Amino acid sequence: MSDAAPTTPAPISDAERAELRRHGILLTSLQELYTWGCSNSVWPLNFGLACCAIEMIAASMAKFDIARFGSEVFRPSPRQADLLIVSGTVTKKMAPQVIRLWNQMPEPKYCIAMGACAISGGPFKQGYNVLKGVDRFIPVDIYIPGCPPRPEALLHGLLEIQKKIKGFQIAGPDAPRHLRSDLECNCPVPEFGAHDIEPTANPKVWTAPVIVRSEKG
Amino acid sequence: METVEQIRDRLLARFPGAEISVITNPGVAAQHSLLLDHAHARAIAEFLRDDTTLKLDQCSNVTGIDWPEKKITETSKVSVPDPAGGPAKVVEQKTERVQPGMLEVVYHLYSIALRHGPVILRLRTGNRTDQVTVPSLTPVWRACEFQEREVFDLYGVKFDGHPDLRRILMWDEFKDFPMRKDYVEPDDYEWEPTPHGVVLEKAKAHYPAPPPAAAPATGGAKP
Numbered sequence: 001m002s003d004a005a006p007t008t009p010a011p012i013s014d015a016e017r018a019e020l021r022r023h024g025i026l027l028t029s030l031q032e033l034y035t036w037g038c039s040n041s042v043w044p045l046n047f048g049l050a051c052c053a054i055e056m057i058a059a060s061m062a063k064f065d066i067a068r069f070g071s072e073v074f075r076p077s078p079r080q081a082d083l084l085i086v087s088g089t090v091t092k093k094m095a096p097q098v099i100r101l102w103n104q105m106p107e108p109k110y111c112i113a114m115g116a117c118a119i120s121g122g123p124f125k126q127g128y129n130v131l132k133g134v135d136r137f138i139p140v141d142i143y144i145p146g147c148p149p150r151p152e153a154l155l156h157g158l159l160e161i162q163k164k165i166k167g168f169q170i171a172g173p174d175a176p177r178h179l180r181s182d183l184e185c186n187c188p189v190p191e192f193g194a195h196d197i198e199p200t201a202n203p204k205v206w207t208a209p210v211i212v213r214s215e216k217g
Numbered sequence: 218m219e220t221v222e223q224i225r226d227r228l229l230a231r232f233p234g235a236e237i238s239v240i241t242n243p244g245v246a247a248q249h250s251l252l253l254d255h256a257h258a259r260a261i262a263e264f265l266r267d268d269t270t271l272k273l274d275q276c277s278n279v280t281g282i283d284w285p286e287k288k289i290t291e292t293s294k295v296s297v298p299d300p301a302g303g304p305a306k307v308v309e310q311k312t313e314r315v316q317p318g319m320l321e322v323v324y325h326l327y328s329i330a331l332r333h334g335p336v337i338l339r340l341r342t343g344n345r346t347d348q349v350t351v352p353s354l355t356p357v358w359r360a361c362e363f364q365e366r367e368v369f370d371l372y373g374v375k376f377d378g379h380p381d382l383r384r385i386l387m388w389d390e391f392k393d394f395p396m397r398k399d400y401v402e403p404d405d406y407e408w409e410p411t412p413h414g415v416v417l418e419k420a421k422a423h424y425p426a427p428p429p430a431a432a433p434a435t436g437g438a439k440p
């Protein structure tokens with residue numbers, strides 16, 4: 001199975017494999033096994049920022065039961081976590097700590113921006129002390145809109161993460177960043193400046209959108 | 218509970234040298250307040266806390282107010298006698314005066330023991346730049362500690378006698394005072410789908426309109 005070309009996702013067709021499975025032979029590829037394992041044990045970091053965290057907690061409890069998807073193990077240490085759910089407003093004072101937590105998580109790691117605040121600053125977008133979206137500093141995989149999003153929306157976001165992981169190539173140029181040596185995984189932590197955090201964004205993951213004012217306004 | 222005027226009279230009798238004035242609130246709430254001088258503020262606060270008829274044992278709220286320097290034009294009607302002997306003319310006279318800028322700290326006091334309140338105290342600084350110290354009332358009411366730190370953080374009022382005067386919401390390296398009216402916030406404006414009001418002004422400043430050769434823009438940023 002490892003002799004197959006690394007970019008080929010499935011060395012045999014699904015029909016052939018189903019046929020073999022009927023005869024009691026389980027045949028799989030390393031890539032499939034790897035992504036299957038990764039996608040069904042996404043452990044979130046036990047980390048909440050604001051009211052979205054309440055919905056995240058609700059999603060982890062019996063009624064919504066995030067354990068159905070293998071993510072019930074909320075880890076209190078970033079060293080053991082795979083998924084950072086940024087659940088709430090990121091103030092500029094909190095931003096360096098969020099980025100530090102992200103850097104302390106081992107690869108493979110994923111980030112969900114949960115709710116309007118984590119996506120763009122939300123209702124506090126005009127505030128002088130609010131980060132206008134956590135994607136200014138760390139790469140975000142899934143954005144979940146809502147204020148706050150329902151627990152079902154978080155579960156949907158988790159399923160989308162799983163779908164994304166299942167589509168990973170474990171070798172070759174399309175491999176995710178943790179399987180490649182040419183990509184930097186750490187994000188620089190901003191410093192507290194006299195008027196704002198410095199720098200105000202990580203240019204590797206975010207650039208300001210080019211806005212052209214329309215002619216008729 | 219006694220009225221503010223009664224409290225003031227009692228305080229003046231108790232503290233002969235103190236300058237205490239009543240600031241009236243013209244609104245419906247009519248919550249008049251006492252403006253204290255710096256020298257006697259601490260002693261007066263202790264008196265209000267320990268006095269048996271007031272017993273203001275809780276400071277529920279401390280807040281700041283920024284009063285920037287402003288010009289006030291007052292219009293008054295003056296009757297000018299006619300030199301020819303006719304009826305006096307009424308002339309409108311406009312006088313301009315500059316109200317100096319200052320920072321103000323407001324304390325709301327209640328009595329849990331006697332279930333009354335609020336009694337409102339005010340302290341004023343000399344100006345907004347270098348004379349920004351007022352006496353701290355934290356030694357009198359422990360509840361003032363964090364709120365005075367917040368006023369220090371957001372308005373820049375320094376509290377003399379505060380046990381731990383540090384910024385509480387913003388980081389220590391921060392230099393500005395965000396709740397002052399002349400605060401200029403960092404320009405991290407990004408994009409607003411339907412800007413209006415203040416946000417439209419920001420959008421216009423951040424994304425200047427296309428040159429006049431194109432059709433004139435009436436405002437609004439679009440992606």
